Amino acid sequence: MSASRSGVPNAASGSTSTGKKTFPPVDLAGNDLPPSPAPSSPHPGRRYNIATELVFTEGSDQYNASSVPIYQSATFKQTSGGGGGEYDYTRSGNPTRTHLERHLAKIMSAQRALVVSSGMAALDVITRLLRPGDEVVTGDDLYGGTNRLLKYLSTNGGIIVHHVDTTQPEKVQAVLSEKTTMVLLETPTNPLIKIVDIGRIATAAHEANPNCIVSVDNTMMSPLLLNPLDFGADVVYESGTKYLSGHHDLMAGVIAVNDLALGERLYFPINASGCGLSPFDSWLLLRGVKTLKVRMDQQQSNAQRIAEFLESNGFKVRYPGLRSHPQYELHNSMARGAGAVLSFETGDTVISERIVESAKLWAISVSFGCVNSLISMPCRMSHASIDAKTRAERAMPEDLIRLCVGIEDVDDLIDDLSRALVQAGAVNVTMEGIEAR
DSSP: OOTTSOOOOOOOOEEOTTOOEEOOSBOTTSOBOOSSOOOOOSSTTOOOOHHHHHHOOOOOOTTOOSSOOOOOOSBOOOSSTTOOOSOSBTTTOOHHHHHHHHHHHHHTTOSEEEEESSHHHHHHHHHTTOOTTOEEEEESSOOHHHHHHHHHHHHHSOOEEEEEOTTSHHHHHHHOOTTEEEEEEESSOTTTOOOOOHHHHHHHHHHHOTTOEEEEEOTTTHHHHOOGGGGTOSEEEEETTTTTTOSSSOOOEEEEESOHHHHHHHHHHHHHHTOBOOHHHHHHHHHHHTTHHHHHHHHHHHHHHHHHHHHHTTOEEEOTTSTTSTTHHHHHHHOSSOOSEEEEEOSOHHHHHHHHHHOSSSEEOSOOOSSSOEEEOTTTTTTTTSOHHHHHHTTOOTTOEEEEOOSSOHHHHHHHHHHHHHHTTOEEEETTEEEEO
8 A cells, every 4th residue: 555645644742651643544545654654734724834844843753863863765565465554565655755745745734745766757647547538738838748648638639729818718718618627727928927817717617527636736836825726726846856856856746636535546657657756856856845935035035126127228028026027916816926937028039049049157058946046048948949930829939038936146147147248249338327229
């Protein structure tokens, strides 16, 4: 039996005659708790603030280790010939992975979380719920890997995919029907930073088909800033490689749900295919999660300053922290912050290429969420798998530059970006400063 078949146990605790905390013997699904029990706040009915919840986790390994042990084992000895131990094979479950999953479920306001080998592995697991003939409604501004997987499913799996502008609920409504099996959303979208009304679309999807699964990619926000399950989503998934880890030293994907039956359906392909996260990567991700707030606070602060700098110098900037963003109010009605990814246009692809190549502190790289600042042209890198014709149809500017802001000193980042803008010929230099050409 795998230990990762359960939801998050309640925080109830008692005490022994020695005063040591004890924990419930079973979780919400009725499974025995594993050797590394579910993390939880210690007082029934109380939730700590998110900064505390991110850090606080309890375990009861035999040596009371302050850091959750890495159970670097493929197999586990059984006490009888018939097996039946809580763990038997790490493909099916591992104590380190279980501890991480229950910690993530807590901070994602979910009943169950599952961790796999990458963000795309998470989406692959979710789309395995689909059958030939099923219809999927999704956005027209998607991560390149998501677009590639959906294209493969529509070409080879008999899945019908509708790409619409999900920032306009009426366009989503127009393609919803009783045949709609799944709705896949991103907010903010990547890289155009468009905002999607999760609650309104989730309601419409469930009205069209009560069994429709509304799944939200929350990678751009992380559970620190947004909890899509609170707005009617059935599934939330993230690339743990990004903000949750924060250091780009591991690959991971996270899936979270409140429906335990749905959680079982998602667990099955993870166990069957063996894409569950390794013990060591589970330990690394648990360590990264603890610093999410301090990292994101600095990254958001930096991103706001940089967005304001670019906008004040005449560039068209896409960032939900700017009041000029057309969906500023909608974003703030759902999220607790604007994140640390922004994009801007120069009006000239060649100039954009020069800016990217002239930056020094900004590393040219795909991905985001790292403590280091990154710069890229999505149409050349992260979204290059989307053909030019489709990019044009979806109004994705070829000159678009994406900035993924890190935790460095913001004045250094702005100075470096300013120098790159001047060196690339993207701005006019005046006695007052610089301005976009």
